[in-house]
Amino acid sequence: MNALVLTWQWLTDPASWTGTxxxxxxxxAHLLYSFLALVVxxxxxxxxxxxxxxxxxxxxxxxxxxGAVRAIPSLGVLFIAVLLLLPRLRGELxxxxxALIVLVLLAVPPVLAGTYAxxxxxxxxxxxxxxxxxMTGAQVLRxxxxxxxxxxxxxxxRAAMLQIIGTATIAAIVGLGGLGRxxxxxxxxxxxxxxxxxxxxxxxxxxxxxxxLAGVQRLVVSPGLTRASPGH
Amino acid sequence: xxxxEWGELGALMLRHLYLAGVPLLIGLAVSVPLGxxxxxxxxxxxxxxxxxxxxxxxxxxxxxxxLPLVLGTQILDDANVLxxxxxxxxxxxxxxVADGLASVPGHVRQAATAMGFGExxxxxxxxxxxxxxxxxxxxxxxxxxxxxxxxxxALIGVSQLGSLFTDGFNRNAMGPIVVGVLASVVLALxxxxxxxxxxxxxxxxxxxxxxx
Numbered sequence: 001m002n003a004l005v006l007t008w009q010w011l012t013d014p015a016s017w018t019g020t021x022x023x024x025x026x027x028x029a030h031l032l033y034s035f036l037a038l039v040v041x042x043x044x045x046x047x048x049x050x051x052x053x054x055x056x057x058x059x060x061x062x063x064x065x066x067g068a069v070r071a072i073p074s075l076g077v078l079f080i081a082v083l084l085l086l087p088r089l090r091g092e093l094x095x096x097x098x099a100l101i102v103l104v105l106l107a108v109p110p111v112l113a114g115t116y117a118x119x120x121x122x123x124x125x126x127x128x129x130x131x132x133x134x135m136t137g138a139q140v141l142r143x144x145x146x147x148x149x150x151x152x153x154x155x156x157x158r159a160a161m162l163q164i165i166g167t168a169t170i171a172a173i174v175g176l177g178g179l180g181r182x183x184x185x186x187x188x189x190x191x192x193x194x195x196x197x198x199x200x201x202x203x204x205x206x207x208x209x210x211x212x213l214a215g216v217q218r219l220v221v222s223p224g225l226t227r228a229s230p231g232h
Numbered sequence: 233x234x235x236x237e238w239g240e241l242g243a244l245m246l247r248h249l250y251l252a253g254v255p256l257l258i259g260l261a262v263s264v265p266l267g268x269x270x271x272x273x274x275x276x277x278x279x280x281x282x283x284x285x286x287x288x289x290x291x292x293x294x295x296x297x298x299l300p301l302v303l304g305t306q307i308l309d310d311a312n313v314l315x316x317x318x319x320x321x322x323x324x325x326x327x328x329v330a331d332g333l334a335s336v337p338g339h340v341r342q343a344a345t346a347m348g349f350g351e352x353x354x355x356x357x358x359x360x361x362x363x364x365x366x367x368x369x370x371x372x373x374x375x376x377x378x379x380x381x382x383x384x385x386a387l388i389g390v391s392q393l394g395s396l397f398t399d400g401f402n403r404n405a406m407g408p409i410v411v412g413v414l415a416s417v418v419l420a421l422x423x424x425x426x427x428x429x430x431x432x433x434x435x436x437x438x439x440x441x442x443x444x
Contacts, residue, residue, distance in 0.1 A: 002426075003300070003301055004301055007301060024315055027325070067376070070373070070376050070380060071376045071379070071380055071416075071417050071420040071421065071424075072375050072380060072417060073379075073381075073383040073384075073393075073397070073412070073413055073416045073417075074380070074384075075383050075387070075394055076383065076387065076394075076396075076397045076410075076412055076413035077407055077413065078415065079397050079398075079401040079409050080406065080409055080410065082401070082414070083401070083406050085403065096273065103309075135284065143350065162289055162291075162396075164286070165291060166291030166292060166293070166294075167265035169291045169293050169294060170291075170293055170384055170387065171264040173387060173401075174401075180293070182388075183293055183294070183297055184332040184387070185351065187308050187388065190302075193306065195297050196298060196301050198294075198297075199292075199293070199295075199297040201248055201290075201300045202291055202293075203291065203294045203295070203298070204292075206289045206291055207286065207289050207290070207291060210286075210289045229316045
């Protein structure tokens with residue numbers, strides 16, 4: 001119970017929240033890194049996924065990439081990236097850049113797989129009808145396949161974001177800012193209250209971001225699809 | 233190999249298998265009744281699936297650190313990792329079991345009932361065996377992600393293959409990290425293959441080309 005009380009005290013102490021390195025500051029840093037990584041990953045993976053889904057080329061890659069990445073331990077990859085890039089970069093960037101690269105690499109496969117699967121899951125009848133109406137390949141992609149793929153693209157993005165937020169926490173060990181700092185620094189100074197308090201904030205942040213993305217999903221998915229495909 | 237002794241590597245792999253594998257079995261045992269509830273109690277289904285799914289959003293390092301608060305354990309206790317991995321397994325498998333049970337054709341269920349099978353006997357003897365392919369697919373995902381996630385526990389000092397990452401990083405040595413990553417991937421693939429094989433053995437009718 002003592003640890004619980006101390007954690008509560010840390011969480012309710014205004015000094016934990018404000019200033020440089022406070023909870024507010026680190027939450028914003030965590031969100032910034034995470035969204036940056038998600039946007040970069042989406043910029044790469046969504047177009048490739050659409051192309052793979054639309055043309056059917058490189059299907060093997062899209063299907064297997066997500067599964068393969070799930071098997072790779074991100075902590076090990078993070079350390080390898082830092083050791084490889086450390087001699088080539090200077091100062092704080094030597095730790096931040098490899099961490100961001102790892103976050104993007106982890107996020108690409110789920111977004112790619114989601115986008116590809118989404119295009120594949122588009123009703124073939126709708127695709128044929130669009131072609132029959134005289135739409136070009138690009139029009140079919142933009143007006144039929146992309147909207148049809150939206151539910152699975154969004155679930156790919158949500159899975160990727162959870163992976164990013166969790167791994168950004170781990171990346172504090174190599175010097176990345178964000179909420180992971182409380183977990184890693186707390187352990188270094190044997191301050192369990194700070195570790196546990198930080199862990200609660202990270203868990204709430206991850207939950208909050210996922211709920212926000214679930215809300216976005218509702219907004220961007222055509223209402224015609226939500227009824228037709230239960231389970232999304 | 234890579235500055236790691238074989239004996240040490242074997243011991244770490246066994247600990248890794250224990251910390252990732254035992255929670256899969258417990259998670260499956262918990263998910264079967266939960267998945268059954270989700271498919272059979274209409275109002276309970278959506279909140280149960282969403283609720284267990286939400287547990288997956290908690291980052292692993294945060295969960296390892298928080299469990300001592302909830303369980304009253306020491307932070308270095310294996311129990312924290314075992315419980316955390318069980319939570320993730322339940323988060324993935326409850327939906328899978330529900331999907332698997334829902335995939336059993338209605339006429340099959342009616343035939344079993346007509347033959348005098350009670351609810352429990354039908355679930356055990358008919359529904360679950362037919363759900364094996366779907367459940368096994370989910371179990372394979374849970375197994376692979378558990379194996380890669382356990383390595384994070386090295387950051388709080390619980391030894392397994394992830395310890396090779398932290399050791400290597402602290403000594404600025406690439407060897408142990410690469411060995412650890414490879415060993416972890418091999419372990420994940422072996423567990424994945426074992427579950428696939430077991431699922432095959434449990435569904436002999438699928439191999440003979442007889443429709444389920």
